[in-house]
Amino acid sequence: MASDRKTTVVFDTYGGTGGPGEIVRAAARLSRQGVAQVVLVGEVVYLQDQLGLLPYDPMTLRLVPAPVAYPRRPGDTLAQAEAAELALPIAMEMLAEGEADALVTASPPELVRDLADRHLGRLPGCAAVAAAAVVPTMPRQGKDEPLGLLLDVSGRRTTDAESLVQFAVLGATYARVVTKTPQPSVALLSTGQGAHDGPPEVVAAHERLTSLASVRFVGNLRATDLSRGFADVVVTDGLVGHNVLGLLEGLTEMTVEAARYAWKTKVTWRLGLRLLAQGVGMLRKVSEFTTYGGAPLLGLDRLVLVANPDSKEAAFANAIKLAARCRAADLHGQLTTAMAPFATGGQP
Amino acid sequence: MSDAAPVPPEVVYRWDLDKTYLATDFSTARGLLQAAVESAQRRRTIPGMRALLSALWHGRDARLVVVSGSPTWLRRRILTMFSLHGIRCDRLVLKDFGGAVRKGRFRSISSQVPYKLRAHLDTRLWLAARHEDVAEICFGDDAEVDALIYCLYADVCARRVDAARLARILDLSGAYPDEIATILERVGQVQVHDPVRRVFIHLEGGSPPARFGAYRGRVTPTFNALQIALHLATEGLADDRVLSAVAEELVREHGVGAEGLAGTIEDALRRGLCAIALAQSVVVDLLPRTAAFDAGFSPAFAARVSHRLPDAAVPPLSQGEPLTLPYETLFEAEKAFAKARKLALQTAGKIPGLAEFLGETER
Incomplete structure (x- = not known):
């Protein structure tokens, strides 16, 4: 059971395309609400200069130095990756040593996974680590938020059924703890809805999940059904998930661009957009990947939340709250219990 | 008499x-x-x-x-x-x-x-x-x-x-x-x-x-009483007794933990309120011997904090010869700040989280 002390969340401030400013603002704001103990790893002099301009509480906000990164322009991804390599290992080590309960980073996901592999252990019985992502779905009855969990989105190939089954268990447990859905529905992403549709590992995973009592498996979903909200958790191969996520992000961007074009081009279109403003705003709120806060790497023995690189203050603040919620609900204990049958070699 | x-x-x-x-x-x-x-x-x-x-x-x-x-x-x-x-x-x-x-x-x-x-x-x-x-x-x-x-x-x-x-x-x-x-x-x-x-x-x-x-x-x-005590101690106007008393009250009566004490000291050091030697001595020698120990300020925790302190240190602030201040401008600035704050507090109830941000609710 989680103790009474506050959750300590460590941030790598070199991650993200917007620079450390967004992270500093989120940390300063939440420090005054006492939601969690926040530790910012980065260039201390710069961080202190930024903090000096904001109201904050040093009792819940600490700074840990990292080697100074060269100044960079927003969007300079190469320099960003180099800078992340300076702060992220320090943050990861603090997490591994137990100085922090959770790590939030907007650094390149590949780097986060590599460092997590090096510094952190896995949950007992866990064959692979899955990167999860929150995706927008159509609103459905009985769901508080029109959101779903897609995993794995790591970009790594998942070629065995065992890993897919474990991802389903991890994803369902995470969804249950975080969204408080008592029995989240789980589906496999495949080429068709039939039990024999898709590659061999998906067919085999389908068969195992059908007989798994701990997971409410609702069958296969096609890519076209992904956004319809038929399942709370959708499990797929890491490479497919990565591409699906990229496609969704691209579509969101394209929609925003189309609206911008319409706004500039015709007065009547502008008028139409004005009339639709409230609905468009709601749609944008749901589909904006940069406000979700962070998605977890599931299967590790510590909590790592990976935020979108374009995340803003609100997203980082949400990530801190999410980390606090995960600890308060004893996510680690729940995941360990859920994965225990895999550790003992029995049937979950 | x-x-x-x-x-x-x-x-x-x-x-x-x-x-x-x-x-x-x-x-x-x-x-x-x-x-x-x-x-x-x-x-x-x-x-x-x-x-x-x-x-x-x-x-x-x-x-x-x-x-x-x-x-x-x-x-x-x-x-x-x-x-x-x-x-x-x-x-x-x-x-x-x-x-x-x-x-x-x-x-x-x-x-x-x-x-x-x-x-x-x-x-x-x-x-x-x-x-x-x-x-x-x-x-x-x-x-x-x-x-x-x-x-x-x-x-x-x-x-x-x-x-x-x-x-x-x-x-x-x-x-x-x-x-x-x-x-x-x-x-x-x-x-x-x-x-x-x-x-x-x-x-x-x-x-x-x-x-x-x-x-x-x-x-x-x-930000808090411990920072005042640290600054007074740096200037020779307070001693370990004052520092321990403040730390004890923070821990025993207000539930401040080791992280909170460490964060306060580090912040004081970064803002030039406290000398590095004093911060080291408070972290390593003083706090682990007070009620802070029960709040997690163990010698091991102190060693970790102490190791990072030199990176946070800036030269302590010195008062120097006082400069006269532009009071007329300062007064207008203070008035504008108070007005903006009042307006923000009136709006706070309508914007979720704003009241907490402004520190107007109990933490």
Whole structure:
């Protein structure tokens, strides 16, 4: 059971395309609400200069130095990756040593996974680590938020059924703890809805999940059904998930661009957009990947939340709250219990 | 009875009360009512401040002067509270709201500068009459214009601000002509000497520390009592006893943990409030031997914090020769800040989370 002390969340401030400013603002704001103990790893002099301009509480906000990164322009991804390599290992080590309960980073996901592999252990019985992502779905009855969990989105190939089954268990447990859905529905992403549709590992995973009592498996979903909200958790191969996520992000961007074009081009279109403003705003709120806060790497023995690189203050603040919620609900204990049958070699 | 002249004290502590020593909430009707009816026993102090004042007061031959905007009818309750805290208040000046209303001087109810400046000068004269022309350490907060008033008080005593300019500043701050005349008369009676050694502003109202940059290093913004103790210890005005007492109160009565104490010390070091040697000694030698140990400040934790301290250190702030301040501009800036803050607080109820952000709810 989680103790009474506050959750300590460590941030790598070199991650993200917007620079450390967004992270500093989120940390300063939440420090005054006492939601969690926040530790910012980065260039201390710069961080202190930024903090000096904001109201904050040093009792819940600490700074840990990292080697100074060269100044960079927003969007300079190469320099960003180099800078992340300076702060992220320090943050990861603090997490591994137990100085922090959770790590939030907007650094390149590949780097986060590599460092997590090096510094952190896995949950007992866990064959692979899955990167999860929150995706927008159509609103459905009985769901508080029109959101779903897609995993794995790591970009790594998942070629065995065992890993897919474990991802389903991890994803369902995470969804249950975080969204408080008592029995989240789980589906496999495949080429068709039939039990024999898709590659061999998906067919085999389908068969195992059908007989798994701990997971409410609702069958296969096609890519076209992904956004319809038929399942709370959708499990797929890491490479497919990565591409699906990229496609969704691209579509969101394209929609925003189309609206911008319409706004500039015709007065009547502008008028139409004005009339639709409230609905468009709601749609944008749901589909904006940069406000979700962070998605977890599931299967590790510590909590790592990976935020979108374009995340803003609100997203980082949400990530801190999410980390606090995960600890308060004893996510680690729940995941360990859920994965225990895999550790003992029995049937979950 | 001895004929010898009274021995002057070593130091005078000049305190504001609400939001500096007492955790008063004036932003809600409930808070106001609570402040009016609460007994001396139930008065809540700002975390660590009771231990700080008590340890400072008992540590040296000191005088305590309190100038507050609280109404006069709270006098007995406030004195009882100090006595319960084991502190003797040598001078307590409270605002006569009834008198202001009876005389129809409604501006006096809200204006702070003329009232507090006059009270500071009066108490200074009282101290001087007892041959107690000693250094003063002033404590205020960011909710009102305490920083401006303390600096103006020091400049007026040292005659860095002449009578004509003082009259202009007082006029700007809403003083009545006879109030201005009385204050100018008091200034003439005060010995030319700058008694103010240090001004601490407790950041209770959610101001960023940079807001006090305009005071050109004459004001030290602090987040909590431990930072004040650290700065006083760096200047040789407090010792380990004061630091331990504050840490003990923070841990035992307010549930502050090891992370909170470490964060406070690191922040003090980064803002030049504390010397690195002192921070190291507090972290490694002092805190693990106090109640902080039970809150997780173990020698292992102390070693980890101590290892990172040199990276946070900047040279401690030195007061140097005081520079005169652009009071007219500062007063306008303070007024604008207070107005923006009031507006934000009125909107706070409509925007989820804003009230907490502004620090107006209990944390």
